[in-house]
Amino acid sequence: MGLTSLDKTLIAESWTSADLYANLETLCDFGSRFAGTPSEAQARDFIAEKFRAYGLSDVRFDPFEYLGWWRGKCALNVVAPRAQTFDAIALVYSPSTPAGGLRAPIVDVGMGTEKEYARKRGALKGKIVLCSSANPEDGRAPHRREKYGWAVDAGAVGFVYTRHLPGGLPETGSLRAGRLGEIPAVAVSYETGAALKRLADAQRGETVVALDVQNEARPTTAWHVVGEVPGQTSELIVVGAHYDGHDIAQGASDDATGTCLVLELARLFAPLKGQLRRTIRLMAFACEELGVLGSTEYVKARRGEMKNIALMINLDGAVGGGRKGFTYSGLEDVETLLKKIARETGYALKLSERVVTASDNFPFFMEGVPAIMMTAKDNDRALGRGFGHTAMDTLDKVNERDLKECAMVAARALLRLAASPDSIGRHREPEEIKEILIAQELEEALRAQNKWPFA
Numbered sequence: 269m270g271l272t273s274l275d276k277t278l279i280a281e282s283w284t285s286a287d288l289y290a291n292l293e294t295l296c297d298f299g300s301r302f303a304g305t306p307s308e309a310q311a312r313d314f315i316a317e318k319f320r321a322y323g324l325s326d327v328r329f330d331p332f333e334y335l336g337w338w339r340g341k342c343a344l345n346v347v348a349p350r351a352q353t354f355d356a357i358a359l360v361y362s363p364s365t366p367a368g369g370l371r372a373p374i375v376d377v378g379m380g381t382e383k384e385y386a387r388k389r390g391a392l393k394g395k396i397v398l399c400s401s402a403n404p405e406d407g408r409a410p411h412r413r414e415k416y417g418w419a420v421d422a423g424a425v426g427f428v429y430t431r432h433l434p435g436g437l438p439e440t441g442s443l444r445a446g447r448l449g450e451i452p453a454v455a456v457s458y459e460t461g462a463a464l465k466r467l468a469d470a471q472r473g474e475t476v477v478a479l480d481v482q483n484e485a486r487p488t489t490a491w492h493v494v495g496e497v498p499g500q501t502s503e504l505i506v507v508g509a510h511y512d513g514h515d516i517a518q519g520a521s522d523d524a525t526g527t528c529l530v531l532e533l534a535r536l537f538a539p540l541k542g543q544l545r546r547t548i549r550l551m552a553f554a555c556e557e558l559g560v561l562g563s564t565e566y567v568k569a570r571r572g573e574m575k576n577i578a579l580m581i582n583l584d585g586a587v588g589g590g591r592k593g594f595t596y597s598g599l600e601d602v603e604t605l606l607k608k609i610a611r612e613t614g615y616a617l618k619l620s621e622r623v624v625t626a627s628d629n630f631p632f633f634m635e636g637v638p639a640i641m642m643t644a645k646d647n648d649r650a651l652g653r654g655f656g657h658t659a660m661d662t663l664d665k666v667n668e669r670d671l672k673e674c675a676m677v678a679a680r681a682l683l684r685l686a687a688s689p690d691s692i693g694r695h696r697e698p699e700e701i702k703e704i705l706i707a708q709e710l711e712e713a714l715r716a717q718n719k720w721p722f723a
């Protein structure tokens with residue numbers, strides 16, 4: 269079959285798919301799929317079963333060891349000037365407080381930008397930092413892990429992460445990648461954060477907070493799920509999304525939807541075995557929510573294989589109501605090819621050069637592999653993650669029509685990328701990667717997370 273008729277088949281199949289939404293329901297019904305929970309194992313088995321049923325070759329688990337983390341008790345109390353009790357949840361990889369808890373004055377650092385931390389330097393030692401998930405209207409938006417890293421660097425003894433959107437929802441997330449953070453950290457709702465901020469501002473350091481956080485951490489195993497559509501050459505396109513979510517929600521948008529796109533691509537492309545130039549490796553990554561841990565471990569264990577990977581496509585959080593497209597990580601040759609695909613398919617892909625550092629494309633990019641990420645959400649600074657990383661990231665928020673359109677866009681792009689006789693993009697040398705990161709002002713961001721590998 270020629271490219272045009274294959275393309276039409278993919279369009280028809282993605283828009284009429286009964287599996288796409290059904291798979292999403294199943295994944296959400298398992299539960300959070302958080303690393304180290306029974307729902308993670310259920311999802312793992314389900315994905316492998318589907319990969320096999322759809323006809324992928326060499327379906328396998330790819331296990332790795334990591335530091336598992338399970339939340340326990342979490343209490344936040346104001347002890348002075350007046351006793352008050354608030355709800356809080358531990359952030360992922362928060363260490364436990366010493367037995368009996370931890371007491372310290374609370375200091376507000378606002379949005380926790382680098383500038384705000386610099387302004388409060390000297391006032392944070394021995395204090396509990398109150399920091400918001402909000403970000404400035406322009407300039408770079410620091411990630412939660414950076415804001416935490418700067419609190420640690422300033423000598424703080426605790427970290428309270430307040431959500432910037434009203435509605436009573438604490439926003440979770442990891443503090444470090446695959447290891448415990450240095451200081452205990454909890455998340456609180458906008459309303460709790462506002463109350464703490466008011467006290468901190470009025471009392472000027474005399475608001476004393478007691479944190480009692482008890483979590484568990486021990487080595488355990490996680491599994492990527494892998495399957496392939498063999499091509500005519502051994503050159504690979506890796507397409508993946510993480511299947512783990514956060515333990516407080518279904519993780520519908522982040523990232524059951526991305527996982528469903530990977531399953532859908534398995535269904536659509538398995539029948540094309542041997543027909544396309546490149547081999548497609550479909551992956552459901554584990555442990556992305558632990559600081560992009562799973563894909564980092566995957567790449568580390570397979571450095572020798574990276575030269576065979578023509579492209580990595582990340583579908584994390586790729587479903588949304590905005591214009592569909594890709595971020596091409598500042599790689600001009602990849603951009604040129606994506607523009608060509610947009611022209612050929614008559615679909616106006618939205619392209620952005622941004623390097624996404626907090627997802628599974630990043631470890632591949634750092635090895636010089638051309639890596640792109642699909643996006644379909646309008647970047648809304650004021651909104652931030654929306655319901656992402658809260659208990660309300662649930663199935664009802666996902667629009668089935670968006671899901672289908674995203675599957676179609678991903679499938680049409682993948683078809684051309686896998687079939688193209690031309691090179692997709694040049695592998696970059698470490699020096700070139702460093703230049704791209706510096707040009708995008710990401711050096712400090714990565715340093716704050718201990719993720720800057722260069723001198």
Ligand SMILES: [Zn+2]
Nearest residue numbers: 522523584585
């Ligand atoms: Zn995600």
